[in-house]
Amino acid sequence: MDLGSPKIEAVLRLCAILLLVLVACLVGLDSQTKSLVYLEKTVTYKDLKALQALVYVNSVAACYNLIQLISRGSFLARYKGSFKSSYRYVDWGCYLLDQTAVYITFAATSAALEHSVLVVTGAEAMQWMKWCNKFTRFCDQIGGALICSYIACAFMGFISSISALNLFRLYSPKHFLLLKTN
Amino acid sequence: MDLGSPKIEAVLRLCAILLLVLVACLVGLDSQTKSLVYLEKTVTYKDLKALQALVYVNSVAACYNLIQLISRGSFLARYKGSFKSSYRYVDWGCYLLDQTAVYITFAATSAALEHSVLVVTGAEAMQWMKWCNKFTRFCDQIGGALICSYIACAFMGFISSISALNLFRLYSPKHFLLLKTN
Numbered sequence: 001m002d003l004g005s006p007k008i009e010a011v012l013r014l015c016a017i018l019l020l021v022l023v024a025c026l027v028g029l030d031s032q033t034k035s036l037v038y039l040e041k042t043v044t045y046k047d048l049k050a051l052q053a054l055v056y057v058n059s060v061a062a063c064y065n066l067i068q069l070i071s072r073g074s075f076l077a078r079y080k081g082s083f084k085s086s087y088r089y090v091d092w093g094c095y096l097l098d099q100t101a102v103y104i105t106f107a108a109t110s111a112a113l114e115h116s117v118l119v120v121t122g123a124e125a126m127q128w129m130k131w132c133n134k135f136t137r138f139c140d141q142i143g144g145a146l147i148c149s150y151i152a153c154a155f156m157g158f159i160s161s162i163s164a165l166n167l168f169r170l171y172s173p174k175h176f177l178l179l180k181t182n
Numbered sequence: 183m184d185l186g187s188p189k190i191e192a193v194l195r196l197c198a199i200l201l202l203v204l205v206a207c208l209v210g211l212d213s214q215t216k217s218l219v220y221l222e223k224t225v226t227y228k229d230l231k232a233l234q235a236l237v238y239v240n241s242v243a244a245c246y247n248l249i250q251l252i253s254r255g256s257f258l259a260r261y262k263g264s265f266k267s268s269y270r271y272v273d274w275g276c277y278l279l280d281q282t283a284v285y286i287t288f289a290a291t292s293a294a295l296e297h298s299v300l301v302v303t304g305a306e307a308m309q310w311m312k313w314c315n316k317f318t319r320f321c322d323q324i325g326g327a328l329i330c331s332y333i334a335c336a337f338m339g340f341i342s343s344i345s346a347l348n349l350f351r352l353y354s355p356k357h358f359l360l361l362k363t364n
Contacts, residue, residue, distance in 0.1 A: 005358040047307040050296050099339070106285060107292035114232050114293035118300070119308070125229040126301070128310040157281070164343075168350035176187040 006072060009162050012155050013069045019152035020062035020105075026145035028055045032138040043135050050108075050115035051142065057108035058149065061101050061156070068094070088179070091167040098160040102153060109149040116142055188254060191344050194337050195251045201334035202244035202287075208327035210237045214320040225317050232290075232297035233324065239290035240331065243283050243338070250276070270361070273349040280342040287338060291331040298324055 033042040045051040120139065122130030132139040172178045215224040227233040302321065304312030314321040354360045 008358075043307075048305070049299070099343075103288060103339075107288060110289035110292045111296035114296045115300070117231075118297070123230070125225075126310070126313060128308070131308060157285075161281075161346075164346040165350045165353065168347045169353040169355045171347065171351040173351045176190075 005162060005166060009159060010069060010072065012159050012162070013065045013072075016152050016155040016159065017062050017065045017069070019148050019155065020058045020065070023145045023149045023152060024055050024058045024062065026141055026148065027051055027058075030138055030141045030145075032135050034134060036134070043131075043138050045142075048112075048115055048119070050112040054108045054112040054145075054149065057105055058152070061105045061152075064097070064101055065156075065159075068097075088167070088170055091163070091170065095160070095163040095167045098156070098163045102156040102160050105149070105156060106153045109146060109153060112142075112149075113146050116146065187344060187348060191341060192251060192254065194341050194344070195247045195254075198334050198337040198341065199244050199247045199251070201330050201337065202240045202247070205327045205331045205334060206237050206240045206244065208323055208330065209233055209240075212320055212323045212327075214317050216316060218316070225313075225320050227324075230294075230297055230301070232294040236290045236294040236327075236331065239287055240334070243287045243334075246279070246283055247338075247341075250279075270349065270352055273345070273352065277342070277345040277349045280338070280345045284335060284338040284342050287331070288335045291328060291335060294324075294331075295328050298328065 027045050031042060031044045033040060035041075045055060116139070118128065120130060120132045122128050170179060209227050213224060213226045215222060217223075227237060298321070300310065302312060302314045304310050352361060
């Protein structure tokens with residue numbers, strides 16, 4: 001009977017979901033209006049494509065983890081029985097999906113970070129001006145969201161490690177990609 | 183006797199090293215000079231911080247994979263003996279290092295891609311002008327390098343899956359994080 005792994009996995013998934021939703025809200029609801037010299041300008045996440053992508057990716061990742069959490073919960077019965085190798089296709093699926101989810105979320109977060117760094121520093125060589133000295137509160141909120149997003153990625157990384165453990169411990173330690181016979 | 187896994191791993195590592203070096207060279211040696219209205223402007227990878235980071239990260243990743251390849255080659259003897267759980271610390275180290283390597287390379291590539299997209303499209307909301315209509319050859323070379331970098335990431339992803347397999351198949355399929363006794 002192995003109940004340790006699903007419980008840890010469920011807690012990690014719940015944390016990841018909460019963080020992913022928090023990030024999507026922090027970025028999606030962030031907006032600041034400021035009157036520059038002669039016009040009023042409002043910035044939202046829609047002005048930066050990378051932030052828009054971050055909101056969408058994090059929402060999808062949160063939904064995916066919620067579905068996994070629910071389906072795993074209803075699937076828990078199988079862990080109460082003995083080890084069965086016939087579930088290895090499910091484990092392969094979970095492993096690949098978890099890996100994909102963490103890589104895509106991580107890529108979206110890194111892209112948003114790179115874009116944000118450019119907004120903070122500007123790029124002199126390209127005559128791109130910096131904006132964060134004008135929209136400070138907006139930028140601070142995005143910064144907090146990016147930190148949360150990286151923490152969510154770390155949780156999802158742990159989850160994908162547990163998926164890998166659940167999958168690969170079904171295989172023989174002596175032969176490559178051969179299932180255990182016990 | 184399990185010789186399949188180390189052989190596949192060695193081939194994958196070699197491919198990854200070649201691609202990573204190729205990317206570092208493509209980006210690092212890319213440069214284009216063009217006379218704009220009244221001045222001559224040369225662009226290199228040093229004008230974009232994300233490209234600079236990509237060159238450094240890919241060089242370090244190539245070195246890491248080379249070290250792993252050499253040390254694994256000299257360590258191959260252990261695979262000729264029977265399964266020994268005393269090597270699990272080495273396997274844990276390899277797994278964590280491989281995971282770190284692929285995540286950092288992937289993040290650097292995604293950040294460089296995001297920066298490159300900005301250079302191609304510009305950002306109207308921020309009054310950032312596009313540059314690729316002026317430096318076409320430079321941009322094409324960077325685009326090719328980014329594709330190679332993503333392929334290298336895929337190879338490194340496979341390698342980290344093999345590391346996970348090598349590590350986690352030492353563990354019992356029935357109990358969480360308990361080593362097998364056979």
